[in-house]
Amino acid sequence: MKKKFSFLVLLIGLMFVAVACSDDAGSEGDGEVGGEITVWVHPYTGDAAKEEEMWDTIIKNFQEEFDAEVNIEVIPWSNRDQKILTALAANNGPDVFYAIPDQMPQYADAGMLLELDPYLEDFDMTDFVDTALVSTKWQDKTYGLPILQESYTYFYNKAVIEAIGEDPENLPETWDDFKAWAEKAKDKGYYATTFQGGGSMNGTLYPYLWQAGGDVITQDNEVMINNEAGVEAFTLVNEMYENGWIPEDSITAMEHDAIWNSGDMLAVLGSGITLSNLQSTGEIDFVIGPPLKNKEQVTYGTVGMFVVPSNTDNPATAAEFVKVLTNAENQRTFNEVTQYIPTRESAKDIFDEQPYLAQLASYTQYALPGVIHPKGRDIMPMIQAELQTMMEGKKTPQEAADSAAESIKAAIGD
Numbered sequence: 001m002k003k004k005f006s007f008l009v010l011l012i013g014l015m016f017v018a019v020a021c022s023d024d025a026g027s028e029g030d031g032e033v034g035g036e037i038t039v040w041v042h043p044y045t046g047d048a049a050k051e052e053e054m055w056d057t058i059i060k061n062f063q064e065e066f067d068a069e070v071n072i073e074v075i076p077w078s079n080r081d082q083k084i085l086t087a088l089a090a091n092n093g094p095d096v097f098y099a100i101p102d103q104m105p106q107y108a109d110a111g112m113l114l115e116l117d118p119y120l121e122d123f124d125m126t127d128f129v130d131t132a133l134v135s136t137k138w139q140d141k142t143y144g145l146p147i148l149q150e151s152y153t154y155f156y157n158k159a160v161i162e163a164i165g166e167d168p169e170n171l172p173e174t175w176d177d178f179k180a181w182a183e184k185a186k187d188k189g190y191y192a193t194t195f196q197g198g199g200s201m202n203g204t205l206y207p208y209l210w211q212a213g214g215d216v217i218t219q220d221n222e223v224m225i226n227n228e229a230g231v232e233a234f235t236l237v238n239e240m241y242e243n244g245w246i247p248e249d250s251i252t253a254m255e256h257d258a259i260w261n262s263g264d265m266l267a268v269l270g271s272g273i274t275l276s277n278l279q280s281t282g283e284i285d286f287v288i289g290p291p292l293k294n295k296e297q298v299t300y301g302t303v304g305m306f307v308v309p310s311n312t313d314n315p316a317t318a319a320e321f322v323k324v325l326t327n328a329e330n331q332r333t334f335n336e337v338t339q340y341i342p343t344r345e346s347a348k349d350i351f352d353e354q355p356y357l358a359q360l361a362s363y364t365q366y367a368l369p370g371v372i373h374p375k376g377r378d379i380m381p382m383i384q385a386e387l388q389t390m391m392e393g394k395k396t397p398q399e400a401a402d403s404a405a406e407s408i409k410a411a412i413g414d
Contacts, residue, residue, distance in 0.1 A: 301367025
């Protein structure tokens with residue numbers, strides 16, 4: 001893992017030098033749309049033929065308006081960072097590529113991405129979901145436009161709800177509501193929820209941190225994880241573990257599917273893939289609740305966006321393609337196939353006949369895409385280690401939060 005990280009840092013450094021030495025083409029948003037561009041995408045479903053048809057439709061929509069050629073190249077998810085960075089450093093990368101929230105700030109901070117704001121002056125952004133745009137900005141500049149979004153919330157087992165004497169039509173809305181249900185579930189021999197202590201903080205600590213009104217780190221490098229809100233989130237996780245509301249192996253667990261599938265758990269934090277799994281098996285009768293609220297009603301939900309490298313030879317056409325790709329019509333085309341949630345409110349009508357997906361789509365207004373910072377990916381294991389130490393009983397929530405803050409400050413050189 002250390003070697004992989006070092007390789008990534010080296011490539012970013014090389015790319016920064018390459019960008020610094022290149023012309024800042026398109027910095028004023030000028031240039032005519034035309035010529036040829038290459039777009040790197042990933043396989044978003046298991047149906048390659050259907051996706052090829054989808055891209056043909058989107059390209060046709062673009063070429064009906066502009067005299068330009070678009071080449072779609074599908075690259076695998078594995079080692080995508082290395083492939084993208086290597087290609088860009090060699091100046092033979094794509095003109096447009098797909099990025100996720102923890103990639104964008106790394107690339108933007110290193111000068112690897114084209115700022116899109118000069119190309120968006122007459123572009124209507126009001127239809128985009130505000131939370132989806134959070135992931136596209138670094139230091140108040142826009143480096144991408146979003147095409148898909150997720151929202152995580154609790155899926156409840158109706159049989160367990162009835163077993164604890166509660167109403168599946170009156171689901172928890174606040175921390176206090178959920179704590180009351182959690183204690184009842186424990187008393188009846190159920191776990192309240194899953195907690196993947198060995199997995200991503202996006203699905204464990206961070207939603208509680210945001211719900212407490214806190215944050216990890218700002219884009220101005222202010223470390224906030226150990227303020228009052230941060231300690232409150234650490235305390236909640238500690239309470240869940242000490243009270244037996246989450247499984248005994250939650251410190252290092254990667255999943256608790258077997259417990260949930262066996263009907264021994266009240267709720268799981270999930271998204272669209274959870275819904276697909278539940279609907280495909282039909283073994284659990286479920287209901288979906290709203291994201292919980294403490295001081296804030298917030299949850300996690302990743303965002304997928306398309307960005308333009310700063311060393312593209314055709315910035316005007318690349319930027320225009322990203323704009324067209326993420327318009328409402330093409331978002332419907334893309335997300336009807338992929339079954340992700342569109343980032344344009346008007347395109348969410350694709351789920352009008354799918355009430356569960358429509359419900360999840362309504363929650364994207366509360367879904368933050370993670371920690372938007374160049375060190376966002378690097379600091380996650382540091383926070384995870386302190387959270388695990390706390391759950392082992394070796395540190396108090398305050399001590400764990402303070403130690404996490406110190407590790408973050410060291411990582412950012414503060």
